[in-house]
Amino acid sequence: ACGGGGGTTATEEPAGGASSPASGLKVGLAFDVGGRGDKSFNDAAYAGLEKAKTDLGAEIKELSPAADGSNRGDLLRQLADAGYNPIIGVGFAYAEDVKAAATEYPDIEFAIVDSASSAPNVTGLLFAEEQGSYLAGVAAAAKSEAGHVGFVGGVENDLIRKFEAGFDAGVKSVKPDAKIDVTYLTPDGDFSGFQAPDKGKIAAEKMFQDGADIVYHAAGDSGLGVFQAAAAAGKKAIGVDSDQRQTVTETNLQSVIMTSMLKRVDVGVFEFIKAFQGGAKGGQDVTYDLKVDGVGLATTGGEIDDIKDQLDKAKQDIVNGTIKVPSQPES
Amino acid sequence: MSADTLATARPAVELEGITKRFPGVVANHDIRITVRPGTVHAIVGENGAGKSTLMKILYGMQRPDEGTIKVNGEQVSFRTPSDAIAAGIGMVHQHFMLADNFTVLENIVLGAEPRKGLNLDTGAARRRITDLAAAHGLRVDPDRLVEDLGVGDRQRVEILKVLYRGARILILDEPTAVLVPQEVEELFQNLRELKSEGLTVIFISHKLDEVLDIADDITVIRRGTTVASVDPREVTARRLAELMVGSELPTPETRESTVTDKVALKVAGLTMEADGHRPVPKGTSITAYVDKLRQDGRRLLLDDVSFEIHKGEILGIAGVEGNGQSELIEAIMGIRQAHGDVELDGRDISSWSTLKRRESGIGYIPEDRHRQGLLLEASLWENRVLGHQTRKPAKNGPWVDRKAAKADTERIIGEYDVRTPGVDTLALALSGGNQQKLIVGREMSGEPSFLIAAHPTRGVDVGAQAAIWDHLRNARAAGLAVLLISADLDELIGLSDTIQVIYRGRLVAALDPSDITPERLGGYMTGAIAGTEEE
Amino acid sequence: MTRVGKYHLALVAVAALLLLVSLVRVVTGHNDITSSGTFGAALTLAVPLALVGLGGLWAERAGVVNIGLEGMMVLGTWFAGWAGYQWGPVAALVAGLLGGALGGLLHAIATVSFGVDHIISGVAINLLGPGLTRFLSEVLYREGTAASAAGGAITTSPPLSSPVPEVSLPVLSDGPDLLGKLESTHWFLLSDVAGILRGLTHDVNVLVILAVLLLPLTFYVLWRTPFGLRLRSAGENPWAAESLGVSVYRIKYVAVMISGAFAGLGGTFLVFDATKYVEGQTGGRGFIGLAAMIFGNWRPGGLAAGAGLFGYADGLQLRSSNSGAFTSVFLFGAMILLIYLVLEARKLMSADLEARGVRQYTVMASATLGMIVLFWLWLTVDQMPSELVKMAPYLLTLIVLLVASQRLRPPKAAGVTYRRGEQH
Amino acid sequence: MPAGLNRALLTLAGAVVAIVLAIAVCSVAIVAAGGDPLHALTAFFDFGASERAQSNSVATLFNRAVPLFIAGLAVAIGFRMNLFNIGVEGQYRIAAICAAYVGSTFVAPAPIQIAVIIVVAMVVGGLYALIPAIMKVTRGVNEVIATIMLNYIAINISAYLVRGPFAGARAEGELTVSTPPLPDSGMFPDLNFVFGWFGMLAPTREGGLWGFLVVAIVLGVVLWVVLERTRFGFDVKASGLNQSAALAAGVNPKRMVIAAMVLSGAIAGLIGLPEVLGSTGSFGTTFTSGLGFLGIAVALLGRNKPAGIAVAALLFAFLDRAQGPLQFANIPPSVIEIIQGVIVLLVVVANEVTNRFALRLEERRAARQLKVTA
Numbered sequence A: 001a002c003g004g005g006g007g008t009t010a011t012e013e014p015a016g017g018a019s020s021p022a023s024g025l026k027v028g029l030a031f032d033v034g035g036r037g038d039k040s041f042n043d044a045a046y047a048g049l050e051k052a053k054t055d056l057g058a059e060i061k062e063l064s065p066a067a068d069g070s071n072r073g074d075l076l077r078q079l080a081d082a083g084y085n086p087i088i089g090v091g092f093a094y095a096e097d098v099k100a101a102a103t104e105y106p107d108i109e110f111a112i113v114d115s116a117s118s119a120p121n122v123t124g125l126l127f128a129e130e131q132g133s134y135l136a137g138v139a140a141a142a143k144s145e146a147g148h149v150g151f152v153g154g155v156e157n158d159l160i161r162k163f164e165a166g167f168d169a170g171v172k173s174v175k176p177d178a179k180i181d182v183t184y185l186t187p188d189g190d191f192s193g194f195q196a197p198d199k200g201k202i203a204a205e206k207m208f209q210d211g212a213d214i215v216y217h218a219a220g221d222s223g224l225g226v227f228q229a230a231a232a233a234g235k236k237a238i239g240v241d242s243d244q245r246q247t248v249t250e251t252n253l254q255s256v257i258m259t260s261m262l263k264r265v266d267v268g269v270f271e272f273i274k275a276f277q278g279g280a281k282g283g284q285d286v287t288y289d290l291k292v293d294g295v296g297l298a299t300t301g302g303e304i305d306d307i308k309d310q311l312d313k314a315k316q317d318i319v320n321g322t323i324k325v326p327s328q329p330e331s
Numbered sequence B: 001m002s003a004d005t006l007a008t009a010r011p012a013v014e015l016e017g018i019t020k021r022f023p024g025v026v027a028n029h030d031i032r033i034t035v036r037p038g039t040v041h042a043i044v045g046e047n048g049a050g051k052s053t054l055m056k057i058l059y060g061m062q063r064p065d066e067g068t069i070k071v072n073g074e075q076v077s078f079r080t081p082s083d084a085i086a087a088g089i090g091m092v093h094q095h096f097m098l099a100d101n102f103t104v105l106e107n108i109v110l111g112a113e114p115r116k117g118l119n120l121d122t123g124a125a126r127r128r129i130t131d132l133a134a135a136h137g138l139r140v141d142p143d144r145l146v147e148d149l150g151v152g153d154r155q156r157v158e159i160l161k162v163l164y165r166g167a168r169i170l171i172l173d174e175p176t177a178v179l180v181p182q183e184v185e186e187l188f189q190n191l192r193e194l195k196s197e198g199l200t201v202i203f204i205s206h207k208l209d210e211v212l213d214i215a216d217d218i219t220v221i222r223r224g225t226t227v228a229s230v231d232p233r234e235v236t237a238r239r240l241a242e243l244m245v246g247s248e249l250p251t252p253e254t255r256e257s258t259v260t261d262k263v264a265l266k267v268a269g270l271t272m273e274a275d276g277h278r279p280v281p282k283g284t285s286i287t288a289y290v291d292k293l294r295q296d297g298r299r300l301l302l303d304d305v306s307f308e309i310h311k312g313e314i315l316g317i318a319g320v321e322g323n324g325q326s327e328l329i330e331a332i333m334g335i336r337q338a339h340g341d342v343e344l345d346g347r348d349i350s351s352w353s354t355l356k357r358r359e360s361g362i363g364y365i366p367e368d369r370h371r372q373g374l375l376l377e378a379s380l381w382e383n384r385v386l387g388h389q390t391r392k393p394a395k396n397g398p399w400v401d402r403k404a405a406k407a408d409t410e411r412i413i414g415e416y417d418v419r420t421p422g423v424d425t426l427a428l429a430l431s432g433g434n435q436q437k438l439i440v441g442r443e444m445s446g447e448p449s450f451l452i453a454a455h456p457t458r459g460v461d462v463g464a465q466a467a468i469w470d471h472l473r474n475a476r477a478a479g480l481a482v483l484l485i486s487a488d489l490d491e492l493i494g495l496s497d498t499i500q501v502i503y504r505g506r507l508v509a510a511l512d513p514s515d516i517t518p519e520r521l522g523g524y525m526t527g528a529i530a531g532t533e534e535e
Numbered sequence C: 001m002t003r004v005g006k007y008h009l010a011l012v013a014v015a016a017l018l019l020l021v022s023l024v025r026v027v028t029g030h031n032d033i034t035s036s037g038t039f040g041a042a043l044t045l046a047v048p049l050a051l052v053g054l055g056g057l058w059a060e061r062a063g064v065v066n067i068g069l070e071g072m073m074v075l076g077t078w079f080a081g082w083a084g085y086q087w088g089p090v091a092a093l094v095a096g097l098l099g100g101a102l103g104g105l106l107h108a109i110a111t112v113s114f115g116v117d118h119i120i121s122g123v124a125i126n127l128l129g130p131g132l133t134r135f136l137s138e139v140l141y142r143e144g145t146a147a148s149a150a151g152g153a154i155t156t157s158p159p160l161s162s163p164v165p166e167v168s169l170p171v172l173s174d175g176p177d178l179l180g181k182l183e184s185t186h187w188f189l190l191s192d193v194a195g196i197l198r199g200l201t202h203d204v205n206v207l208v209i210l211a212v213l214l215l216p217l218t219f220y221v222l223w224r225t226p227f228g229l230r231l232r233s234a235g236e237n238p239w240a241a242e243s244l245g246v247s248v249y250r251i252k253y254v255a256v257m258i259s260g261a262f263a264g265l266g267g268t269f270l271v272f273d274a275t276k277y278v279e280g281q282t283g284g285r286g287f288i289g290l291a292a293m294i295f296g297n298w299r300p301g302g303l304a305a306g307a308g309l310f311g312y313a314d315g316l317q318l319r320s321s322n323s324g325a326f327t328s329v330f331l332f333g334a335m336i337l338l339i340y341l342v343l344e345a346r347k348l349m350s351a352d353l354e355a356r357g358v359r360q361y362t363v364m365a366s367a368t369l370g371m372i373v374l375f376w377l378w379l380t381v382d383q384m385p386s387e388l389v390k391m392a393p394y395l396l397t398l399i400v401l402l403v404a405s406q407r408l409r410p411p412k413a414a415g416v417t418y419r420r421g422e423q424h
Numbered sequence D: 001m002p003a004g005l006n007r008a009l010l011t012l013a014g015a016v017v018a019i020v021l022a023i024a025v026c027s028v029a030i031v032a033a034g035g036d037p038l039h040a041l042t043a044f045f046d047f048g049a050s051e052r053a054q055s056n057s058v059a060t061l062f063n064r065a066v067p068l069f070i071a072g073l074a075v076a077i078g079f080r081m082n083l084f085n086i087g088v089e090g091q092y093r094i095a096a097i098c099a100a101y102v103g104s105t106f107v108a109p110a111p112i113q114i115a116v117i118i119v120v121a122m123v124v125g126g127l128y129a130l131i132p133a134i135m136k137v138t139r140g141v142n143e144v145i146a147t148i149m150l151n152y153i154a155i156n157i158s159a160y161l162v163r164g165p166f167a168g169a170r171a172e173g174e175l176t177v178s179t180p181p182l183p184d185s186g187m188f189p190d191l192n193f194v195f196g197w198f199g200m201l202a203p204t205r206e207g208g209l210w211g212f213l214v215v216a217i218v219l220g221v222v223l224w225v226v227l228e229r230t231r232f233g234f235d236v237k238a239s240g241l242n243q244s245a246a247l248a249a250g251v252n253p254k255r256m257v258i259a260a261m262v263l264s265g266a267i268a269g270l271i272g273l274p275e276v277l278g279s280t281g282s283f284g285t286t287f288t289s290g291l292g293f294l295g296i297a298v299a300l301l302g303r304n305k306p307a308g309i310a311v312a313a314l315l316f317a318f319l320d321r322a323q324g325p326l327q328f329a330n331i332p333p334s335v336i337e338i339i340q341g342v343i344v345l346l347v348v349v350a351n352e353v354t355n356r357f358a359l360r361l362e363e364r365r366a367a368r369q370l371k372v373t374a
């Protein structure tokens, strides 16, 4: 997934946003279930959209689907009918709907976050979560005194399993015999696992009780429980998506967040809009990986500053292709 | 004591121009009644005449559309029963108003609980209830669950409820419908005692001899309005009936015997376990198994019940309620499992389903029409289909034949004089008596060979009673075998060709109805007299 | 007499169960089965279920079926979060109670005053609760608001302004932590008891204590006071109650609002646990709480057992994805079947003629087969597919229901639309 | 007859009042959110500017209504017997995944292919509903609690199946999982031609107007006939109204529980098919869940009668469709959920109120009649 003309869009067109007239660019965006205000994935996408508004003078419209997600396709169509172009679907769940909408509206450019391009007018905005998670794994292993770490996933779907796979590989690269506990809160299809801090707490508590000293979460709002468990146990946790040491307001929790695996959906969304304005066409994937800093580790708090060299080395190896990070866990 | 003399001067209850309308019915229309204090005042009238409605109005459960109520001379306007209770009125309803899952004590104190701190003071309540029960001869165990009680006990609980609240005016809506003569006599004894203590009793009954026995004044209601006020000493039951319905007082006498020698129903060794039916183990005979059950001290609801009913015969089962009548019926109908054999027209039907039994010619007038006989929220024609859903005229292939069912319902309405606006009326809109007539009509259709009639005229007025008896007699003459269960001993003695007494699940006596009085029969039923009378 | 007998029987059963569990733990080496961690988790998971189940109990005992508990719980979480971030836990508690009670009030108006079908009103409240709270969040927590600056967002409230106090049993489960020491020795039985006790007493949120107290309190109020008698009479036979002057409408209103308040309290507990409101954090607990209530035969004690069983299975499930502790369930099942078989076999020996029959033999044969299969599973499987582990709490509840074929006795008039003066 | 007409008019008036009140309540909310209620109201009727958008919107409306309608029917069967089948949710999920998978394993002419899929869905749904039914009749397990538990179990089973044994091939970079796609012969033909009748453009949206609409209509009619006209329907009604009377009338309650539950489950099995056969062609990550719960509201709103359920389903679909337009009008979409809840409540309240009002009218009529005869 690393190829596909990736990462080049940013350089194809020099930023000339100011010269283009404000009118003309109408960008539509459809959120994943949960919609605005999750301080995470959806909000990051919105941040990119908003940047397009201020920097590129775009007119923007963002829609949230119904709670059961049944109207994802209709939102895309309604945006298309209202003259929005390009249109972005946020989340892999949009894969089929974007594909269908793209065929129905061949003149409109679409993008989908977290899924591959499926039509000539669809750009797949992919993120190498496994690479970022690999770095998180390296950091965890390097910092773990017990040689025992954990991973809490919200919902057991393939996206979250990507995080697990990268983390796993990263940890093993530093301490091959390290113990890694893995817990998913709910099975695929039951999205409550992203909204259950109490369950996140219980899962992480167990890991800390068993001797883990760092737990990485990819569990949305349930991550809060992981932080709480870490704070109670006097151990550390690793956040996800955004720099959670900054977004979490509780001071006692901030200090347990050793680092966060950043997933720059905002960058992806903004770059896509910019490229569109520059006349780029879809039909390909753009992968936001370590190379273009589409993923990475947050350094707020300075807790991983001492292992900076180690992390940089790992990053370099991945960028070079010396290390290939798996995107699905082995078992 | 001057207040006392004043009170005697003032009527206990005065109802003036009471009118109450229900959708489609005017239940009460310009009713006027004056009840003297310290008397038993009876109110009689046909089914649906409006007696219960009137009493509910007096008790604050329903509000009159027009008219005034005076209690002890004061005009009152009751919004809820608690207002009526506060004015010293208590009511025993026609249908039991008891919470089955509560104990007797809980049922009695509800709404007037003695307290100790925040707690319910059960000790004080129990003492009070035991005192009251002793004072009025109303035996009950305060700690038993009501669902385990027989009807007689329940009736006592209802009366205790009223006395517990210190009511001075008692309304009793058909309290005797479910009692045996001894119990009725006991109740009347109590009422006379209450009367002598200065209490006022308003008493409703369809049994006119009872009314004449106990009442000091009688008011007759017809079609929702008062038609006469009579003095019981100056009126006969016959005259009273004429006032009510404009017809003669019917008697349940059967004339000549129509009993044939062909056995219609044969029941042998019917035995039912109290704590759930268990199949007889392989290799054991039923008798051995049942013997073992008895030895083990297991309670048996039915204990080796055997009898035969011939075509054209009515077999009456006498018994105080709760002695196994319901179980016997349900075993014959296949609703509850039991050991033993049931044969219909020579065929063993003991393993048949209820449906198949009905199809092969068993009719069933259940004891509790609301529970087992009707779909209250369904139309009359649908109620006609009930139990006949697999037979003509209700059925047409897999379909329900609506047209034929409606036509046949019209027939029943005509033949049995069911008072209703039409076949599409909901069953719940009919008065109890009319509901009963519909059920009798339904069960008689399709010419059953055997009929179970449980309390066929309970709560039915005299006119309708006569009609139902006529129908039973005619069918019997045509060869119908009937198992009759009734708490009305006159009915039982009058209609039956043979009477069997059931006591604690056993048939304890076979009696000849031609030379038995209700009083003697009551003796057998309560176990006071034992042994079988020779014919 | 029989009551005492039942009570003793229950004690013996609990003791036997403990023995069995301890045995399984020692054999399998999965100490987590009775660890304080597991029981702590079980408690955390059981308490909201118990609270919401109590909510159901209050309503249904008064004759109103409350399927809207989920919606009321959602209201509870939102209001607790909203008040909590501004004024702290006490305010959160009050607001959560009131939020739930508001839902209850709505349900009461619809079902009691307007005679609307109880189920439909409940379903409507389940639609309304999430809709209304989402809407409030969209208005009050959107960007640029003070709440947003304090860390709120549309899907979460800002955190509680001060932490919720937690307490432990002094000496035993805190400080010297004697129970903890005993637990870590992993002795047969003793450590199990210690683990269980410590789990239930270590670092317990004050709301847990409140919730645990509410169970006996509910029993006391409903079964020992005049008010409770009236309330239950409204659920058994409202017409009888009415005929004795009980104001059934008022009783029902009070009961349904208390029911909502309990659901709201369950929601508040979740907020306290997460230190904030999180959209969707109730996760269907309203329904499971209702199930716990039915499981418990509309009684507080049974309800607690139901919630506890579910909480335990859920906690174990969440904590066992790595250790495979869940496979010991197979052994546990096999042992239960073994005990059953021994008991049955003894019955056969006693030459009781009832006991023998084709049915009896088939039951025993299938029990034997089941035992062998379970035992074999325990020996061969060391990691179950995670989905199967996840459904264990639900499956377990079903199995317990099947085995302990109970004679359920719902309040007779529950769900019946009651109208003053219109009984049939 | 005028009485019946009166009744119908009253009911209509009640519904209108309820909807007006619901709008009023929501207007308050909208104003609180800083929006313009009038704007919002027009958004509900905003089916798009272009003809294409309009026909797409209409298709969306019906495509949403169809599964809701089927869900309502499934729930209603149980309800008519006082059987509370909350398990529709789980039944349709399990049925859909099995049907989608079985349908993808072979290729046959369209009618056969589709028929097999439908039969599999109904059988699986029915069997899954059989579990609580059997638990109820043999062990007396309350069906509410059993079906709640089985719903969660269904989620887990289907998650396991779709990722394991029933998983289909996936494109590179795709993170959704699904069963293998159905062959073309498994896709239900659309009904786009209908738009031609009204002089509208055919919808361009994927799947167009789902042909399963026809199945739903047929199902509704058949069910109406079965429930209202056959002996089975009579037995169901009798059991629902009075269990003991039904028993005494020879209706076998155990058999009825099983029959009603299985029928309910079989119909529930169809709920997922419009989507699978109409557009997605497989069961996967984005499968619409929650229809079983909405079905409860729809069934009750429609008073457990097929025609009423159809109206209720259309109303819900109408409201759901406005999710997009409302957001275009800058109204928070959560308003829809509020409106749905409020409408459900108010419509039933209005129903009760009008019923009482009608009764009162009848009382007065009776009184007048009496005066005439007296």
Ligand SMILES: Nc1ncnc2c1ncn2[C@@H]1O[C@H](COP(=O)(O)OP(=O)(O)OP(=O)(O)O)[C@@H](O)[C@H]1O
Pocket: B022, B023, B025, B026, B027, B045, B046, B047, B048, B049, B050, B051, B052, B053, B054, B094, B429, B430, B431, B432, B433, B459, B461, C421, C422
């Ligand atoms: N709540 C009600 N709603 C509608 N109609 C009613 C209601 N209560 C009573 N009725 C009707 O009012 C009439 C009078 O009924 P009521 O119960 O007073 O008769 P009754 O004299 O007690 O008859 P019975 O001897 O059968 O007890 C009947 O036609 C009955 O159907």
Ligand SMILES: Nc1ncnc2c1ncn2[C@@H]1O[C@H](COP(=O)(O)OP(=O)(O)OP(=O)(O)O)[C@@H](O)[C@H]1O
Pocket: B047, B048, B052, B053, B094, B095, B427, B428, B429, B430, B431, B432, B433, B435, B458, B459, B460, C422, C423, C424
């Ligand atoms: N809400 C109601 N709507 C229509 N009819 C009613 C209603 N409530 C009661 N009725 C009918 O009115 C009649 C009178 O009721 P009541 O309680 O006095 O007992 P009853 O039916 O007269 O007694 P019984 O059946 O013993 O003769 C009953 O037949 C009952 O079915």
Ligand SMILES: [Mg+2]
Pocket: B051, B052, B053, B094, B173
């Ligand atoms: Mg009466």
Ligand SMILES: [Mg+2]
Pocket: B047, B048, B431, B432, B433, B459
């Ligand atoms: Mg009557």
